[in-house]
Amino acid sequence: MLTLYDNLESGNGHKVRLLLSLLGTEYQLIEKDIHTGETRTPEFLAMNPNGRIPLLVLADGRHLPESNAILSYLAEGTAWMPDDRFERAQVLSWMFFEQYNHEPNVAVARFWCHHLELTPERLAALEAKREQGRKALQVMELQLSYSDWLVGSQPSIADIALYSYTSVADEGGYDLAAYPGIKHWLARMESLSGFIPMVPFDAL
């Protein structure tokens, strides 16, 4: 059976739990406290030298870190990864965008709002993050204003990679009312059979 090391606050982890749920794949969940260094112990670093969740452990004991690499592994041979070579590259394109433009701003703003004391200096840095995050959301909005899904005519792991943190962007101070295409896309994702939501901070 697959084992997933994760933390329920994490959108990177949620991406993986969401795909596993949509695929109906059973797995064992091991929660790690990311605020007390549980992913920085020698035992954990031996599994992922980068000291972060999510981390997937295969039935044969091999370890795979990085949410989007895990999505690619799990989606192989399923409808969540297109067969077409160009569409596969487009999926990767959105996943790289997610890690470079979206997650460092949309997810980090959410983390700061909930875990850091917001001094005047941090508030200024937070506003700069939000500005970059709004630019990333606008890129998604443009794509989703003329297509239902980020790649091709059906949902793929590109949509999963971008769903998790976008769905809780309000927790980082973003107002999704400004992005009607994204709002409709979120609703399409949430209507998929097997869908599971992000756990809101106030429910943890």
Ligand SMILES: N[C@@H](CCC(=O)N[C@@H](CS)C(=O)NCC(=O)O)C(=O)O
């Ligand atoms: N690029 C990585 C980012 C993983 C990441 O930042 N994980 C955070 C939680 S969302 C973590 O484990 N933080 C604990 C730490 O850095 O010690 C991915 O997509 O999986």
